[in-house]
Amino acid sequence: MHWSGISVVVDPMRNVPAELDTDQGDLELGRLGNFVGFRLRRIQNQLSRNFAAVLADHDLRHGLFSALAIISANPGLSQIAVAREIGLDKSLAVIIIDDLERRKWARRERSQTDRRRHALFITPTGEAALDDMFAKLELVEHDVLETLSPEERHQLASLLDRIYTDCFR
Amino acid sequence: MHWSGISVVVDPMRNVPAELDTDQGDLELGRLGNFVGFRLRRIQNQLSRNFAAVLADHDLRHGLFSALAIISANPGLSQIAVAREIGLDKSLAVIIIDDLERRKWARRERSQTDRRRHALFITPTGEAALDDMFAKLELVEHDVLETLSPEERHQLASLLDRIYTDCFR
DNA sequence: TATTGTTATACTCTATAACTATA
């Protein structure tokens, strides 16, 4: 999902000709700039690109990192719970967990209490991989947040948490 | 790009059995919860879903809304500038602008100054569609932000702008 | 009858590379 802005005028301050000089990257945002959602998306896109670059050597499938982290934080949970948490279909959870098992980062066990379920566990190898990835992600995030003071970082996290818990839980 | 958290323990406060009750949606986040990027992603995912639901009847291709808004705010710009701005390849800009022309929301004109370029313009029909979509998006965003006071909203926007301009420009 | 996991299929999105016309 993307965003957009209204019939905006050429900024008289910039003295552009009738046809815009599109070689510059500084386009007008128009109404788009009024939305917080747009700002979120813009930053998150860039963060994603930075993370992808940093984790490129792990050759991670979409959703694989999330899944591993969730399994790590919730040992014994089911595939369908993983799917729900990362917002994908259960059939995609199968593919992701196949991948995790192939890497020996996680393993399936038959649930003792409900034999339909697989109980998922992270392996020591998986924990090590996760440690490595988290360390890299912390570096990326630090680069982005260092422009804010510790108080401002806390403020930001707190505002985002309020939004999430009040609206989406 | 996704996220994840560490080998976390079962919360003793919740008194869950050896195998987690995965029917509840309240999983542990583990290390994941320490990242601002994770919070951004979580909110933005949900916002995207809400926007998609609200705009479902327009049957919008990915990137189409962004492109229309950018054209509206920058009349006469080139296809390659649109591509750069929404972070897609120029070949995808072709598809998107084909779609916009089919809907009569935008039109191509040959550039007067560089005959290789198409100068892009939004149509009155396109402006009307954009007005409609923006109105719907404002409703979605208002629902999400109403939990914050006006000062807090301003604070949030300002923090996000600082991050973007300091790190990504 | 409903749920968990699995498989197969079809569809969408995207990147890539080649091509043209203009510069």
Place this chain on the structure above:
DNA sequence: TATAGTTATAGAGTATAACAATA
């Protein structure tokens, strides 16, 4: 030689539906 736009193709990502095992 480089750039703007176009087209074709192949690959990845995803949703969907059907199925088996279990509840």
